[in-house]
Amino acid sequence: MTNEIVIKTDKLTKKFGDFTAVNEISFEVNKGEIFGFLGANGAGKTTAMKMLIGISKPSSGSAEVAGFDVYKQTEQIKKNIGYMSQRFSLYEDLTIKENIQLFAGIYGLTDKEIESKGEALITKLNLQNESNKVVGQLPLGWKQKLAFSIAILHRPKIVFLDEPTGGVDPVTRRQFWDMIYEAADGGITVFVTTHYMDEAEYCSRVSIMVDGVITALDSPANLKKQYVAGSMEEVFIMLARKAKRGE
Amino acid sequence: MRTLIFLLRKEFLQIFRNKLILRMIFVMPVMQLIVLPFAANYEMKNILLSVVDNDHSEYSRKLINEFTSSGYFILSDVSPSYEKALKVIEDDKADLIVEIPRGFERDLVRDNQTKVMISANAINGQTSGLAVSYSNTIIKEFNNRIRAEWIQQPRLNPLPVVEITSNNWFNPKMNYKYFIVPGVLALLVTLIGFILTSLNIVKEKETGTIEQLNVSPIKKYQFILGKLIPFWILGMFVLILGFLISFIVYGIFPEGNFLIGFLFAGIYLIAILGFGLLTSTFAETQQQAMFIAYFFMMIFVLLGGLFAPIENMPDWAKYLTYINPVSYIIEVMRMLVLKGSGFTDLLKHFGIILLFAVVFNGLAIFNYKKTT
Amino acid sequence: MKQLFTFIRKEFHHILRDYRTMMVLLGLPIVQLLIFGFAITNETRNSAIAVLDISKDEATQNVITKLESSRYFDIDRSLTSSQQIEQAFKNGRIKLAVIFQPNFQNELMHSNNAQIQLIADATDPNQASTLVNYASSIIMEYQSELNDQNKLPYTINTEMRMLYNPELKGAYTSVPGVMAMILLLISTMMTSISIVKEKELGTMEILLVSPMKPAMVILSKVIPYFIVSLVNIASILLLSVFVLGMPIQGSIFLLIAVTILYILCALSLGILISTATDSQLAAMLISLLGLMLPVVMLSGYAFPIANMPTILQVISNIVPAKWYIIMVKSVMIKGMGLAGIWKESLIIGGMTAVFLLISIKRFKIRL
Numbered sequence: 001m002t003n004e005i006v007i008k009t010d011k012l013t014k015k016f017g018d019f020t021a022v023n024e025i026s027f028e029v030n031k032g033e034i035f036g037f038l039g040a041n042g043a044g045k046t047t048a049m050k051m052l053i054g055i056s057k058p059s060s061g062s063a064e065v066a067g068f069d070v071y072k073q074t075e076q077i078k079k080n081i082g083y084m085s086q087r088f089s090l091y092e093d094l095t096i097k098e099n100i101q102l103f104a105g106i107y108g109l110t111d112k113e114i115e116s117k118g119e120a121l122i123t124k125l126n127l128q129n130e131s132n133k134v135v136g137q138l139p140l141g142w143k144q145k146l147a148f149s150i151a152i153l154h155r156p157k158i159v160f161l162d163e164p165t166g167g168v169d170p171v172t173r174r175q176f177w178d179m180i181y182e183a184a185d186g187g188i189t190v191f192v193t194t195h196y197m198d199e200a201e202y203c204s205r206v207s208i209m210v211d212g213v214i215t216a217l218d219s220p221a222n223l224k225k226q227y228v229a230g231s232m233e234e235v236f237i238m239l240a241r242k243a244k245r246g247e
Numbered sequence: 248m249r250t251l252i253f254l255l256r257k258e259f260l261q262i263f264r265n266k267l268i269l270r271m272i273f274v275m276p277v278m279q280l281i282v283l284p285f286a287a288n289y290e291m292k293n294i295l296l297s298v299v300d301n302d303h304s305e306y307s308r309k310l311i312n313e314f315t316s317s318g319y320f321i322l323s324d325v326s327p328s329y330e331k332a333l334k335v336i337e338d339d340k341a342d343l344i345v346e347i348p349r350g351f352e353r354d355l356v357r358d359n360q361t362k363v364m365i366s367a368n369a370i371n372g373q374t375s376g377l378a379v380s381y382s383n384t385i386i387k388e389f390n391n392r393i394r395a396e397w398i399q400q401p402r403l404n405p406l407p408v409v410e411i412t413s414n415n416w417f418n419p420k421m422n423y424k425y426f427i428v429p430g431v432l433a434l435l436v437t438l439i440g441f442i443l444t445s446l447n448i449v450k451e452k453e454t455g456t457i458e459q460l461n462v463s464p465i466k467k468y469q470f471i472l473g474k475l476i477p478f479w480i481l482g483m484f485v486l487i488l489g490f491l492i493s494f495i496v497y498g499i500f501p502e503g504n505f506l507i508g509f510l511f512a513g514i515y516l517i518a519i520l521g522f523g524l525l526t527s528t529f530a531e532t533q534q535q536a537m538f539i540a541y542f543f544m545m546i547f548v549l550l551g552g553l554f555a556p557i558e559n560m561p562d563w564a565k566y567l568t569y570i571n572p573v574s575y576i577i578e579v580m581r582m583l584v585l586k587g588s589g590f591t592d593l594l595k596h597f598g599i600i601l602l603f604a605v606v607f608n609g610l611a612i613f614n615y616k617k618t619t
Numbered sequence: 620m621k622q623l624f625t626f627i628r629k630e631f632h633h634i635l636r637d638y639r640t641m642m643v644l645l646g647l648p649i650v651q652l653l654i655f656g657f658a659i660t661n662e663t664r665n666s667a668i669a670v671l672d673i674s675k676d677e678a679t680q681n682v683i684t685k686l687e688s689s690r691y692f693d694i695d696r697s698l699t700s701s702q703q704i705e706q707a708f709k710n711g712r713i714k715l716a717v718i719f720q721p722n723f724q725n726e727l728m729h730s731n732n733a734q735i736q737l738i739a740d741a742t743d744p745n746q747a748s749t750l751v752n753y754a755s756s757i758i759m760e761y762q763s764e765l766n767d768q769n770k771l772p773y774t775i776n777t778e779m780r781m782l783y784n785p786e787l788k789g790a791y792t793s794v795p796g797v798m799a800m801i802l803l804l805i806s807t808m809m810t811s812i813s814i815v816k817e818k819e820l821g822t823m824e825i826l827l828v829s830p831m832k833p834a835m836v837i838l839s840k841v842i843p844y845f846i847v848s849l850v851n852i853a854s855i856l857l858l859s860v861f862v863l864g865m866p867i868q869g870s871i872f873l874l875i876a877v878t879i880l881y882i883l884c885a886l887s888l889g890i891l892i893s894t895a896t897d898s899q900l901a902a903m904l905i906s907l908l909g910l911m912l913p914v915v916m917l918s919g920y921a922f923p924i925a926n927m928p929t930i931l932q933v934i935s936n937i938v939p940a941k942w943y944i945i946m947v948k949s950v951m952i953k954g955m956g957l958a959g960i961w962k963e964s965l966i967i968g969g970m971t972a973v974f975l976l977i978s979i980k981r982f983k984i985r986l
Contacts, residue, residue: 105253372787415741564658
């Protein structure tokens, strides 16, 4: 693993009025890492992520994503990242193929690339028979896998996943993580928020956010050692219990 | 450019996939355009007349006869007293009472003076005004005829007379449909364009797909154009369909150059869609967008001059119509269809509508934020 | 019952939290009524007319002054030849042209006959005939003043009574019309959209698997809008009476009762629309595009029903607004009691029942 840094934040902060959603977080993410971004509901994960992907302006602090500044170069950032939100966000009234064409097209893939990569994607997900069905008819698990595949179709440097496996059965979750590993092996940095603690174990490193502040950041193995815990779940509960913010 | 093409393809796929909406967009306006203009008729032909004849003389019968044979009135009731006739008006079985007093004929002959009482249901000031003026004319003409019978000798000193002739230009048959159809068409196109665009972006907000577009490198103008162009094409389609119907059903063919009409309608549609897009950048939910749309549509329509002439409005309302795009399209449609006004007559209108288009769309692009 | 209240409270929270929608819901009727009451009028006022006066003598001056001093006309004196008339019409500057014959006064005094030609822009035929009527009667008046010295024998005097509305106020027609339009559109739109929204977002299923009966779910969506409509009635009536000077001749309780009946009808129409559609866009298209123009044009509000072709007169019977407008006029302006409007009340009640029955049927089929 090379040590190239692809995300770097320094005291990144987001305030909504009096409320500080994200409070001076600083961290670095290396290329090819699977970076787990953990926190209870309302801890500020999604807000932090939105600043990194360029759809929310930070209140103070600085950050660079893929070498670009989150204040001024949001459009360049957007060219270099993929994103999959916790709300499923493909067009439900378009077919699988049409969704692929749309998003691949937006990211500037050529017709040839769209054709070949789309074909490969459909084959890999075993959706040959469904490719002309509208996405709204697919089961949730398939939709999620499809959304992820489309988010990395243009080979972004980093893919941001916001609770990608919410509401999905364990088997599909496992398959989903296989896809994440494969993407990371291919050199795509994965930035993922989750509150499934078993998933945290799969990450190269995790950060745990409590009340807008990062309270721990290391590899799962180190964290368990540091907090003398048997699982990430125990680590998380130990830290999250101190939270003052509720749901 | 390539990005725009992908966005356009997506919008069209979505539009054509929803057959129900597509049908509504085309069928509803067509139906309304075929049916509604027949309702628009101010010409009073069937004014219901109630007669109270207390004189039962030759002249009173003659006068009543003048009313019923005029073509404006239908004798619907004969009452023995004014009070009874009033009850008939109350039940909406009559619009106007002609009451002839006892001694009508005798007074006329003996005292040189007599009177007739006209009572109209004036809840609708306008129609009652017309009804009263028709009856006035009828009574005056009747009066002149009687006078002529009694004053037989040629006048030694004839009175000076101002002779009035009147012509109705641009619509000599006084066909109200020529007036209302272009306006209704303009209104339908406006409603469709505005509803579709204002709800569209907000729906993407509600379902979350807009976020997926916001994290992509799409430019703001590409996004807005991607929304504008499909609905513009759709709107123009409805417009062409509407022109065809106006021609086939009502025989309306623009006196003026209809290419100018299309050009104007095209720019107008861009303005309206821009306003719809602007609305959608303000609203978070479709429900909000809808009520904002409803609010403005109501005011635009009411102050658009379709049902009530703008020149009758008080000054403050007139100023409001200057910033109402609907009033321009309705006026231009009428000028083109009925008066055959040319491009130079419409220069001012073109300039203003172009300004609307630029301002609304500019604001929409400005106000559409890729950030949350 | 307690559940029902919980749900109603939830709906109220939805409505109240969204201040923009709230502003529109409560503000729109007021704005619309004021526009109607003050701006929308078919009363002719200050219409631009042009005079073409080549003769320029005392008689023509007198006629022009008379035209000008009426409140109907604004005089444009810029025309110098008949060729300019068409242009003035085409760019929409004038609505009527008054053309005096050359040598007007001479002809009038010596040959006892002088001509005035009126040319109207009949693009709006209604407006055109009104203007011609007014101008003619002003000229006639001039003529009879001219002849004043010779009192005519055998004269029939006409005595006019304008019943119910002696000042011919526009509000007497517009207020009932606006009430009918606003209550129908808002109530129908609000309910259909708020129900369909739950369908579109998938939250309807959650509500329906809850122990609430489907009817309760629907009821809880309707009641808040019913209350909003009541607030609207109050503001409309207050404005009509205190700002627009409308009378309430009959019983105010009867007026409110028939209005509530009408609102129920509109709400059940909204429910019906929501069973027939599953996207907010579709519901909006039906309730705005599909209802607005028909209600305005077929309810007898904008155009007298008696003048319509028979087929449209028949169709107008299924427009609830038509019956409501009759009731409002009867109670508010004519001061009639229930005996005078029982037929209309029954019709609206019947429509409400039909809408609800169809909705219940469709609702069951879908679930």
